């Protein structure tokens with residue numbers, strides 16, 4: 001099995017804070033998930049969307065799959081993505097993250113290539129960033145065990161495993177404002193984000 005090659009976009013959540021389904025998010029007329037797929041295809045030869053609405057992806061060339069353990073949040077999606085992935089390490093991003101950073105993805109790869117770790121995630125203060133991260137197929141059973149105990153936290157799962165953590169300071173060299181981890185959870189966050197990009201484009 002190849003070490004790298006697969007990227008997964010998680011799109012199976014409830015979007016309760018946004019109030020409409022985030023997998024349909026559009027940024028300036030283009031579906032965010034389509035821009036993500038296009039950018040990821042530069043680095044990955046397999047792209048998988050884990051979704052609860054396969055009908056949104058009719059005619060897609062990418063692999064579309066759904067949760068196996070349903071309704072337990074992001075770990076359900078990570079579990080489903082890892083199960084169908086064709087590579088050992090799998091890159092994960094959420095469908096509401098607009099600022100993908102290909103250099104940082106390459107950096108993470110270089111940090112875990114040949115290393116026997118179960119994940120590569122970035123620290124944010126005392127917290128971690130669960131997306132824009134790599135997980136390995138070696139944690140499928142760990143996730144099953146965790147979810148069976150009705151525990152949903154990625155952080156508590158990883159605390160039991162051998163993980164390569166990237167320090168916040170290092171990650172800020174790639175993304176000083178932390179925008180590569182920005183996720184749009186609410187309409188306010190979406191409008192703020194649209195305001196920022198539209199003022200940047202102004203006059204160009």
Ligand SMILES: Nc1nc2c(ncn2[C@@H]2O[C@H](COP(=O)(O)OP(=O)(O)OP(=O)(O)O)[C@@H](O)[C@H]2O)c(=O)[nH]1
Nearest residue numbers: 010011012013014015016017072073074077094095
């Ligand atoms: N496949 C799958 N993805 C999920 C699930 N829950 C959340 N996600 C995804 O995980 C990512 C981060 O989750 P959240 O930002 O909390 O998204 P959400 O749960 O849809 O939104 P809220 O209901 O507002 O919490 C998003 O890409 C979601 O689509 C799930 O049960 N299954």
Ligand SMILES: [Mg+2]
Nearest residue numbers: 013014015073
């Ligand atoms: Mg949620």
